[in-house]
Amino acid sequence: MRQALHILKKDIRYLRFEIAVMLVVTAAFAFIGARRAFWMDDPHANRSIAWTLVQLQLPFIWWLLIARVLHAETLLGDRQFWITRPYIRGQLLLAKLLFFALCVSLPMLVADAIILGAFGLSPVEQIAGLLWTQVLLWAVVLLPVAALCSVTRGVVESFVATFVLLLILLAWNVALPGMTLGVMWGALDWVTVYYAIGVTAVAAVAILAWQYARRRAWTSRAMAAATVVLVMGGGAAIPWTTAFAVQSHFGKKVGSPSSLHIGFDFERKWLARALVEGDRNVELEIPLHATGLPADTELKGDGLVATMQAPDGTVWRAAKEPWTKIDAERGILSLHAQMNEDFYRKIRDRATTLRGTLYFTLYGDGRSSSLPFDGKQVPVPGLGVCSAHNNGRQELYFLLCSFAFRPEPNQVSIRFAEGDNRGYREIEPGGPVARISYSPFPADPEISPVSQYFQYFNMQPFRGTLSRAVIRTLEPLGHFSREFQIDDLRLGDFEVRRTRLPE
């Protein structure tokens, strides 16, 4: 440990200018991020361009600092001063890790805590998120960049390697979206994201350990290349159903929808259609109905797989990832899929059986909070710290909620209310952000520690006064799958053709 501290002291002295720049950028991040908490009172506080810029600068300065400190004792080569000096390799690695902890991790931890505090979120209560953000910082940035630097001969070579690697990943994602990080899976994206993070972090640790023990570039470079391939193919390597199984394993399991039944929704039979596009595909939409849900619960479809069998034995399977549409009203789902027109012709006029599995999340444990429009911050369970505002002329009413690190994957509905009962604007249940995640971890891999949820209502046309915003949240009780079967389905009954208007 003594040698590690000695090397650390030297590195801090060596990189004092870079560290100062890093601290200035981190301080700017904390300052601008904290000021954003007051944008309702001071419109100038929300400097979104500066905020974006500082968030872009941070990874760059992290990279620079990591590369510079690693290459203070470059591992590859035969001319370095240190390799014939009594450096203990483990101590050298420890010194570099301590440098990351002291010069990158700790300032970011403090900056995150400052920003949380400014938004009225207690850093102590958010300790899990604060620490998990640090885990992600190490797994996503510090260790992988350090591993990359350990297999290159200098800062310039490290920069070129990083640039090429990012270019490859970007091109790959553009060419085959969904292959790498499963970007099409919505709330389940975290499974492939964490797969990529996990593979990268494990490989980075292995490469660093190997390089600091042996200084043998080619083995480590092969490991790095294998990691890139594993990450790039991650989306394809993990089937959606596996991701859902992982989700079910990690998610809560409160209650069981044992009496749940999925069937054809006869009440909404008019929704069913087989749209013959004329491009050798038929667009199917089949409304489904879920009955037997436990009391005070709601169902949100996450995915659906379906098959149909033709008389000649050929089987149609929903080609893409499971795709369902959930209606505004509870328990109404529909299957959207494309069917090959040849297959469609085979079953068009026959009573056929649709077999499927619905993957869904059950929401319940509803909680309500009522906030007067007085601008005071109130903790709202399942959402964050919220405040309801009025613009002073009884016209515009706002609800602003801040949450730390990541939103709870809850369904949130809001009612801008007058008195106790009368509601003016009902905001339908939905996630507090566009892309919620069922991740079981307390933070997502993002730089900003706080996100906000904002709703408003213009009361001017109604000549009234609102008294409060009522927030209702439902939290996920568990993730389940249920097989179902619909017999005697004749798709020809729902056939529609796209009509071309005469020119």
Place this chain on the structure above:
Amino acid sequence: MSDVIRTVDLEKRFGGTVVLDRLNLAVSEGSVYGLLGPNGCGKSTTIKILMNILEPSAGRAEIFGNDSRRISPRRDLTRIGYVSENQELPEWMTVEYLMEYLKPFYPSWDEARAAELIWQFDLPRDRKLRHLSHGMRMKAALAALLAYRPKLIVLDEPFTGLDSLVRDELIEGLLENAEGSTIFISSHDLAEIETFASHIGYLDRGRLRFSEEMSSLSGRFREIEIALARALPAPLVWPPTWMRAEESAALVRFVDTQFEYERTMAEVRRLFGEPRDVTVRPMPLREIFVTLAKASRKAA
């Protein structure tokens, strides 16, 4: 005396190129061993294997009786001082900070000696290494090595690119401060090695041509000039230990690599009869080296 450095059938190949070919070398404790050879003969590769910078392809190298691949920082590197002509130094450090930084790495670091070395080499304490001349940098590197009194000093072409004044200062500083140390030094420049080496090894295209004490080496190489009393018999078959043989009608000149007066004279008489005059001259190391290099090139 035990061997501080030993190589056994050491081989190093880079792809298909053999750089070291079954090298067997022994450097005894307390000696000043000069490893000589032309550029590209494998001197630096030998040193890099000894310092565990490179791995051998076959055979093994030992330092202090330990396999070079298992050199321990605490056990071995604290007793070894290494300076190479093309070593990258931490250029951002000042001379003083370099000394200060290295001190905790070496239990035997002598602070008073470090200060003395800075003074002796006339090193500017506050100047960064990047702002020093090549000669000054080598002095700084040597000072940073001598300050902990290493048992073994390994110098890889330390005098390349230095003017003679700096070279003399370095040698003087080295010899004054390395008492009790074994010195292993590689060079293709012989003049300075000759002045202080106790042992010499000659490496040629990866093979060790000889390795022996300096006194024995200078003793067995002689340049001999013979004035003949009669015409040269033809054709002449030269003894294998004679090199650079030149002949004219009345004069023969050659280098005997295994000179012993009686034996050499007997051979002369056998080949040329009683000579009119014989001149035997001792050879400086530079000439021995040139002779060997030329003979080697001719053989190649």
